[in-house]
Every structure is written in structure tokens, then in C-alpha cells.
Amino acid sequence: MSKIVMKFGGTSVATTEKIVNVAKRIRNVKDKGHEIVVVVSAMGKTTDELASLANDLSENPTKREMDMLLSTGEQVTMALLAIKLNALGIDSISLTGWQAGLQTDEVHRNARVDNMDASKVLKLLAENKVVIVAGFQGVTSDNEITTLGRGGSDTTAVAIAASIEAEICDIYTDVDGVFTSDPRFVTNARKLEQLEYDEMLELANLGAGVLHPRAVEFAKNYKIPLRVRSSYNDEEGTILKEEVDLENNLVVRGVAFESDIVRLTIEYDIPFNGSLASIFTTLAANHINVDIIVQSIVDGVRPAVSFSIKKESLAEAITVLESNKQVLGFTFADFEVGLAKVSIVGSGMVSNPGVAAQMFDRLRKENIPVKMVSTSEIKVSVVVPQNEMIHAANALHDEFGLALI
Amino acid sequence: MSKIVMKFGGTSVATTEKIVNVAKRIRNVKDKGHEIVVVVSAMGKTTDELASLANDLSENPTKREMDMLLSTGEQVTMALLAIKLNALGIDSISLTGWQAGLQTDEVHRNARVDNMDASKVLKLLAENKVVIVAGFQGVTSDNEITTLGRGGSDTTAVAIAASIEAEICDIYTDVDGVFTSDPRFVTNARKLEQLEYDEMLELANLGAGVLHPRAVEFAKNYKIPLRVRSSYNDEEGTILKEEVDLENNLVVRGVAFESDIVRLTIEYDIPFNGSLASIFTTLAANHINVDIIVQSIVDGVRPAVSFSIKKESLAEAITVLESNKQVLGFTFADFEVGLAKVSIVGSGMVSNPGVAAQMFDRLRKENIPVKMVSTSEIKVSVVVPQNEMIHAANALHDEFGLALI
Structure with missing residues (x-):
């Protein structure tokens, strides 16, 4: 008898009909003799509807009270699911976050x-x-109800899986698993059987995510095998673990992309006595997330720095930079819009130094200009014109043989 | 600074607009310098809607899980109200039943x-x-969430009022207070300024209730002044307390009535060796509530018993009686439908022995036949034909001078 955690997201439990389907799926797993903990999210759009009621009443609702409000969503789902399981003859009990x-x-x-x-x-x-636990919510040592933020139910599932030493934590969702790239845009993108935690972290952070990074980190820290699979069919899904079995010797396992990137460039006059860090400290203090940073020298002498941000932060970034121009000590700022980021991810890159070169070479052959580059041990990202994003993703997906099976 | 408990029912908080009104009313009371605990019910039809979801999933939903489900209703209201109060600048915090x-x-x-x-x-x-507490819900010593059943939020309000030694417990509702009779049917029914707990208990049990008997009993036991008042205006409402001030020397303070009563009559052959109690034990075991019981002798020798039940229990009562006929030892059973109960209530009756006689006299003058009679220290009930119910209620309301002010 092995222990299994099964997590169902909001779309999987959006109606009572869907809850019936989830209950039957749980019964199938139970019939195989497993001990089961189920983690559920709020039904469909419940969380949004509750938040909208709060926004009717206040422009800035108290966060503590929002947790009180939103945590009811999962409580409704878990009770309904327990009721259905009991009606099916499966002995079941639901627990709130604090009870669990x-x-x-x-x-x-x-x-x-x-x-x-x-x-x-x-x-x-x-x-x-069968124990059903409300996802997304917990309690402080002072008996205050809290919620875990975006992706919180995944985190709940992994935390429970770790604490009961579950054999696996199954995240049921509306896709079949993790894909080599977004199948809506990349021809022949295929489902991966396995993926490493770190690779998933890079893919999730790059906007290709089906799992919240916090949940993946948690699973990584506690070495919980995490499986992403469909709640609508019986396919195996994608297993995340520490080290994947060799899968066709693929060095690159995924191509991620993200649109609406802006590149900002800041130039300094000489002599420059400041610190480049101060500009990023100022931006961070104003909650502007900076992604890729490239430092350079203009005309051989003047220091400059380019960095990328999301388009939605541009207006505020410019306001912040302008109002701090004196303090930060730069002389010139410029920006380029209409850019996108395309990344290749794979833990095999560490031992394959030619990967980045192969990437640039293919992009050059495809006449796709590269505006910025960023590398990590398991990832290479390039910033390209937005109208070349899908082109670049497809080319790289092909270049690294991801559609080969 | 006196402590006040303010309780708002489901209709008073049915929409965000109504919650805004409730928040403003609380602010007015707070501005007078009081310490305030607010008890809220679920918004409008929320409880029914949640129960309907459960019934989609099971004909007989687990009671424990129903408590999990239904207790979310009040939690939503309390959080929204706290959000609004905070937005109005009134420092406020909400607590679930278990937190409170x-x-x-x-x-x-x-x-x-x-x-x-x-x-x-x-x-x-x-x-x-301002402390806002979810009505209707509590927690067991084993951290299980429970609900208090019908009228539960009133009980919560009184329990809290008792525990904090509140000066008064205000029950805000959609009527102006407790009336001498139902104003929809009785001409000149008027609001009472004061009423005794026991009188309210009789009126509530007789179907005229604006407060659940359990809440009234609780208030009586702890001597908490309980005020029923409208959430839509500033009228004073009706105060319930242990002994009312003399109010126009009224002996009778209310006329209650209830339709759809059935009289069942059971006759026994002689010699009769059984116990009349056994028939009521059997009915009780089958959850059939018996109200008035009258024992008599037919033809001077054969024992008989008549009792009243609600019409909705008739079919089951007959089934139970028929299937136990042998054991219970009766020979004949009959029933009469189309009856109603009309009652006069007032603590002054104890010291005024002529009240029942005056009641029967008036009914006789009105040509209203009396089928059954039941008396207690503060109440006289008669069973009359249903088509005479409103007539009887108006006549008695007039007879005892209830409309005089």
C-alpha cells in the first residue's frame, strides 16, 4: 500500500459533474489499494468571483480578510468531493488547511x-x-488563516506529499503533461515523459509553466516525484524528478518563449564613479522585475548597461529612472519595444559546451537577429524581434531534435 | 463603554449593497462609544445554494461534510463586512466560529x-x-467544524453576549419587532415594546416566531436582554427580558396561530391493559411530533385518546399506527383534517384564572367550534376548523384588547 497525493485544479472541479468525474477517478486509484490524500482548489472561477465581491466594497481590501474570504473556495470543493465519495461508498473526510x-x-x-x-x-x-485537504490555505501559529498565493494548491500537494512520504504527487490539470514547447505554436511539440526539477523551474519561470515554481522547488528540496497529467484521460503525463533517465540523449529538453519584452539601455558619462547595482536596487524597490542584464562599453570608454523588462512595466520604469536620473548619475536612457525572449532548457547543457554556439548558428542561418543573450548552466535565452519569436522557437525546436520521436 | 452584540440575518446581508448599509449602521453605533461584536449569517440564499450543490451529489450527504460546506457561508459574509468596515476607517477583524x-x-x-x-x-x-463573528458555526473539542441548526446565528449572538457580559444583544431582522399577532392577517396587530422570554418561547413554538426558541432559552438562562429590531430603520424594536414592565396591564400579550393541523383519535376495546404512553413512544421513535393530547372515555367505558400532529406527518403517522396496531392494542383509529391551532400567550394568565373562560366564551359567541384545548401557565391553545383560524385570531386579538394603543 503506497501513499499517493492527487491534486485537482479549479477547472477539474468547476462543476458538480466534474466533481463526480474526479470522485470516480479517485475510486479507481483507491481500488488499486493505495492510500490517498486529495488536494483540491476552488471550483472554477470561485476565487475570482469572491475577489470581485471584495473589490465592490473596497479598493484595497484588507489582506487578512481576503484570506478569510478566499479560503472558503477550497472548503466548498473539498466538502462536495467528500460527499460524493461517501455516496460512492468510498469512506472519505475533508480537512481545511488548519485542520490538516x-x-x-x-x-x-x-x-x-x-x-x-x-x-x-x-x-x-x-x-x-480518503483524506481530502483544501489546497492554497494554511494557518499561522497564532491561528490566523493564510493563503499561499499563486500556485498555492500545488504547493499544498507537494508539502503534504513530503510530510507523509508519498510515493508520488500527481498534479491533475487540463493538459497532458509538460511539452517540449507550446504545441499551439510549435509544430510537432511533444509531451516529455520525464523532466528534471531544475529544468521545470527554468521552463516555468520562462512562461511555459504548468506548475508553479514554488511547488517545484518544494518537490526538489524534498525529492518528491511530481507528475503532471490530464484529469480528462488516463495518459501517463510527465514525471518530474531529480535526474531523468536518458531520453534519446537529448541535450535540450524544452524551448520556451515569452512575448512583450522591452530592452532598456542606460549610458553613463565618464568619469563614472557610481555603481551599476544602484540602478537595479532602485528598480527593485519600485517592484519592477528586471530579467536579462548586459553590461557593455560604448565607444570603448563610456560604461553602459542594457536590461530587459516586461512591456507592462515600461511606463513605470521610465518614470522611476527619470525621477532618479540625478542620483543614479546616468546621462542617457533609451528603450526598444517589440521584442521577445526565446530560451532552450536542458540539464545536459552543462556537459555540452557547444549548445549555445549551435543555437546562435541556427538563428543566424534563419536571419533572426539576436538583441541580448543570457546563459545559465541549464538554459540559454536570447532576445529577438517579437515577429520572429515563433519562427525562432520552431527553428530551435527542430535544431535540437525535440520532435524526433 | 458598554458592550453590544449586533446580529444580522441573511436577508440583511444578501448583497454587497446591503453589507454597505450594515457597515454604516455599525459605524453609527461605534461612534456612540460602544464596544461591538457583530454576528452575521450567510448572504441571502447562500446556504440553500450550497445545500443544493450537495444534493446534486448525494441523496443523503454526510452531515459532517455538510457542516464543512455550509460553514463557508458565514465566513464569506464576515470577511466582506470586515473589508467594508476597514474601508470606512473602522478597525475591524473577522473570526470564524472556531477562532472565536x-x-x-x-x-x-x-x-x-x-x-x-x-x-x-x-x-x-x-x-x-469591531469583532465580526461567523454565526451558526462552532467547533468540537476535537477540532471538528459544526453548525448549530435552524436559528443558529441567533444562538451564536446570545452565547457571545453572555460570555462578554454584553449590555444588550440586538437581533436585526426584516421586521420591526415582535407583534401581538401576525400583521398580515390580524387587523391592528401592533408591535410590543417588551416581552418576557417565556412568552417569546411560546409564541416562537407556536409558529409566530422571529427568534429561534433555542436562542431565547439561552438568553433566558443567562439573563441577556435581547432586542428584536429592523435592519432597515431606527425604530426601537421589542426587548425580551425576564419580567416586563407593566404594559397597559395586558394579561394576554400575543395571539399566535398555525394552520394544517390534523387530529388523530385512537379508541381501545375493554378490557384495556396497555399504556397510552406506548403509542406516543412509538410515534416519537418514528420522528412524528405530537402536539396537543386529549384523553377521554367513549360511551362511558372505552378509553380513547386524541392528539394533534402537523398535516405533513399524517401519512407516516397512519403507516406507523397501522403497522403497530397489534402491539399497541387499539381497535379504531380515525383522523380529522382541515384544522388549525390558535393560541393566546401572556405571563399574566397565571394570576388571572378567568382568561381561558373568556377565550371560550368569545369563540362561542363567534360560532367557532373548539375541537381540542391545551393549557399551560402562560398559554391557552384551541384547535378550530382551519377556515375559522383568521376569524378566531382576530376575535381573540380584539377580546384581549391587544390593539388598544
Whole structure:
């Protein structure tokens, strides 16, 4: 009898009909003799609807009270699912975050899991019950209800899987698994059987994500095998683990891309006595996320720095830079819009130094100009014109043999 | 600074607009310098909607899970109200039943309050916060969420009022207070300024209730002044207390009535060796509520018993009686439908022995036949033909001078 955590997202439990389907799927797994903990999200658009009620009442609703409000969503789903399972003859019990023992820090709306005391869950599993836990929510040491922020239910599932030493944590979602690239745009993108945690982290951070990075990090830290699979069919999905089995010797396992990137360039006069860091400290203090940073020298003497941000942050970034021009000590700022980021990800790159070169070579052959480059041990990102993004993604997907099977 | 509990029912908080009105009313009371605990029900039809989802999934939903499900309703209201109060600049915090310290027994869907630990509420009041507590819900000593059944939010309000020694517990509702009779049917029915707990208990049990009997009993036991008043205007409402001030020397303070009563009559052959009690034990075991019981002798020798039940229980009562005929030892059963109960209530009756006679006399003058009679220290009930119910109620309302002011 192995322990399994099954997590169902909001679209999988959006209606009572869908809850019936989820209950039957749980029964199938239960019939195989597993001990099961189920983690559920709020039904469909419930969270948005609750938030909209709050926004009717206040422009800036108290975060603590938003947690009170939003945490009811999962509580409704878990009770309905337990009711259906019991009606199907599967002994089942639901637990809120605080009942399940999910302790968090005090940061309302974006709490982090401090501890998961699984004693109650384990006791109920030992009584042969299917235990259903509300995702996304926890409790502080002071009995305050918190929510975990975006992707929170995935994090709940992984935290519980770690605490009960589950064999696997299955994340049921509306896609069949993690793909080599977005199948809507990249011809022959195919589902991966396996992927490493770090690769998933890079893909998720690059906008190709089906899992929240925080949940992946958690799974990585506790070495919980995490499987992304469809709640609508019985396909195997994609397993995330620490090290994947050799899969066709692929060095690159995914191509991610992200549109609406802006490149900002800042130039300094000489003599330059400041620190480039100060500009990024100022931007961070104003909640502007900077992605790729490239430092250069203009005309052989004047220092310059280019960096990329999301288009939606541009107006504020310019305001911040202009109003701090004196303090930051730069003389010239410019920006280029209409850009996109395309990245190749794969843990095999570490031992294959030619990957970046192969990438640039293919882009050159495709006449796609590269505006910026960023590399990590398992990823190479390039910034290209936005109208070349899909072209670049398809070319690289082909170049690294991702559609070969 | 006196402590006040304000309770708002589902219709008073049915929309965000109504929640805004409730928030402004609370601000007015707060501005007078009071310490305030607010108890809220679920918004409008929320509880029914949640129950309907559960019924989609199971004919007989697990009671424990129903409590999980339904308790979300009040949690939504309290969070929204706290958000609005905070937006109005009134420092406010919401608490679920378990956070507020409302401990109950283990009977899901109909739990009784065992204890109210007010330490957290008092601490928050001392911090000058308006404390909003979810009505209708509590927690067992084993951290299981329970609900208090019908009228549960009233009970929550009274339990909290008792535990914090509130000056008054205000029940805001959609009527102006407790009336001498139902104004929809009785001409000149008027609002009572005061009423005794016991009188309210009789009126509530007789179907004229604006407050649940359990809440009234609780208030009586702890001597909490309870005020029923409108959430739509500033009228004073009706205060319930242990002994009312003399109000126009009224002996009778209310006329209640209830339709759809059936009289069942059971006759026994002689010699009769059984016990009349056994028939009522059998009915009770089958959850059939018996109201008035009259014992008599037919033809001077054969024992008989008549009793009244609600029409909706008739089919089952007959089935139960027929299938137990042998054991219970009766020979004949008959029933009469199309009856109603009309009652006069007033604590002054104890010291005014002529009240029942005056009642029968008036009914005789009105040519209203009396089928059954039941008396208690503060109440006289008669069963009359249903088509005479409103006639009887108006006549008695007039007879005892209830419309005189």
C-alpha cells in the first residue's frame, strides 16, 4: 500500500459533474489499494468571483480578510468531493488547511509553508479513509488563516506529499503533461515523459509553466516525484524528478518563449564613479522585475548597461529612472519595444559546451537577429524581434531534435 | 463603554449593497462609544445554494461534510463586512466560529453550544476593534467544524453576549419587532415594546416566531436582554427580558396561530391493559411530533385518546399506527383534517384564572367550534376548523384588547 497525493485544479472541479468525474477517478486509484490524500482548489472561477465581491466594497481590501474570504473556495470543493465519495461508498473526510496541520508564516495572501504536521492526515489514512485537504490555505501559529498565493494548491500537494512520504504527487490539470514547447505554436511539440526539477523551474519561470515554481522547488528540496497529467484521460503525463533517465540523449529538453519584452539601455558619462547595482536596487524597490542584464562599453570608454523588462512595466520604469536620473548619475536612457525572449532548457547543457554556439548558428542561418543573450548552466535565452519569436522557437525546436520521436 | 452584540440575518446581508448599509449602521453605533461584536449569517440564499450543490451529489450527504460546506457561508459574509468596515476607517477583524472560541457538542448540523471562550474576542475588543463573528458555526473539542441548526446565528449572538457580559444583544431582522399577532392577517396587530422570554418561547413554538426558541432559552438562562429590531430603520424594536414592565396591564400579550393541523383519535376495546404512553413512544421513535393530547372515555367505558400532529406527518403517522396496531392494542383509529391551532400567550394568565373562560366564551359567541384545548401557565391553545383560524385570531386579538394603543 503506497501513499499517493492527487491534486485537482479549479477547472477539474468547476462543476458538480466534474466533481463526480474526479470522485470516480479517485475510486479507481483507491481500488488499486493505495492510500490517498486529495488536494483540491476552488471550483472554477470561485476565487475570482469572491475577489470581485471584495473589490465592490473596497479598493484595497484588507489582506487578512481576503484570506478569510478566499479560503472558503477550497472548503466548498473539498466538502462536495467528500460527499460524493461517501455516496460512492468510498469512506472519505475533508480537512481545511488548519485542520490538516499546514502551518505557514504570517504573510497574508502570499504565505510560505513553515511546517506540515501530518499526524492527523496519517491517522485518518490509517483508518482507510480518503483524506481530502483544501489546497492554497494554511494557518499561522497564532491561528490566523493564510493563503499561499499563486500556485498555492500545488504547493499544498507537494508539502503534504513530503510530510507523509508519498510515493508520488500527481498534479491533475487540463493538459497532458509538460511539452517540449507550446504545441499551439510549435509544430510537432511533444509531451516529455520525464523532466528534471531544475529544468521545470527554468521552463516555468520562462512562461511555459504548468506548475508553479514554488511547488517545484518544494518537490526538489524534498525529492518528491511530481507528475503532471490530464484529469480528462488516463495518459501517463510527465514525471518530474531529480535526474531523468536518458531520453534519446537529448541535450535540450524544452524551448520556451515569452512575448512583450522591452530592452532598456542606460549610458553613463565618464568619469563614472557610481555603481551599476544602484540602478537595479532602485528598480527593485519600485517592484519592477528586471530579467536579462548586459553590461557593455560604448565607444570603448563610456560604461553602459542594457536590461530587459516586461512591456507592462515600461511606463513605470521610465518614470522611476527619470525621477532618479540625478542620483543614479546616468546621462542617457533609451528603450526598444517589440521584442521577445526565446530560451532552450536542458540539464545536459552543462556537459555540452557547444549548445549555445549551435543555437546562435541556427538563428543566424534563419536571419533572426539576436538583441541580448543570457546563459545559465541549464538554459540559454536570447532576445529577438517579437515577429520572429515563433519562427525562432520552431527553428530551435527542430535544431535540437525535440520532435524526433 | 458598554458592550453590544449586533446580529444580522441573511436577508440583511444578501448583497454587497446591503453589507454597505450594515457597515454604516455599525459605524453609527461605534461612534456612540460602544464596544461591538457583530454576528452575521450567510448572504441571502447562500446556504440553500450550497445545500443544493450537495444534493446534486448525494441523496443523503454526510452531515459532517455538510457542516464543512455550509460553514463557508458565514465566513464569506464576515470577511466582506470586515473589508467594508476597514474601508470606512473602522478597525475591524473577522473570526470564524472556531477562532472565536465557540465550542459545541459533536452533533453535526444541530450542535449545541457547550462553551464560549471569549478571551480572544475580549482581547480584540480591548484593542478597539469591531469583532465580526461567523454565526451558526462552532467547533468540537476535537477540532471538528459544526453548525448549530435552524436559528443558529441567533444562538451564536446570545452565547457571545453572555460570555462578554454584553449590555444588550440586538437581533436585526426584516421586521420591526415582535407583534401581538401576525400583521398580515390580524387587523391592528401592533408591535410590543417588551416581552418576557417565556412568552417569546411560546409564541416562537407556536409558529409566530422571529427568534429561534433555542436562542431565547439561552438568553433566558443567562439573563441577556435581547432586542428584536429592523435592519432597515431606527425604530426601537421589542426587548425580551425576564419580567416586563407593566404594559397597559395586558394579561394576554400575543395571539399566535398555525394552520394544517390534523387530529388523530385512537379508541381501545375493554378490557384495556396497555399504556397510552406506548403509542406516543412509538410515534416519537418514528420522528412524528405530537402536539396537543386529549384523553377521554367513549360511551362511558372505552378509553380513547386524541392528539394533534402537523398535516405533513399524517401519512407516516397512519403507516406507523397501522403497522403497530397489534402491539399497541387499539381497535379504531380515525383522523380529522382541515384544522388549525390558535393560541393566546401572556405571563399574566397565571394570576388571572378567568382568561381561558373568556377565550371560550368569545369563540362561542363567534360560532367557532373548539375541537381540542391545551393549557399551560402562560398559554391557552384551541384547535378550530382551519377556515375559522383568521376569524378566531382576530376575535381573540380584539377580546384581549391587544390593539388598544
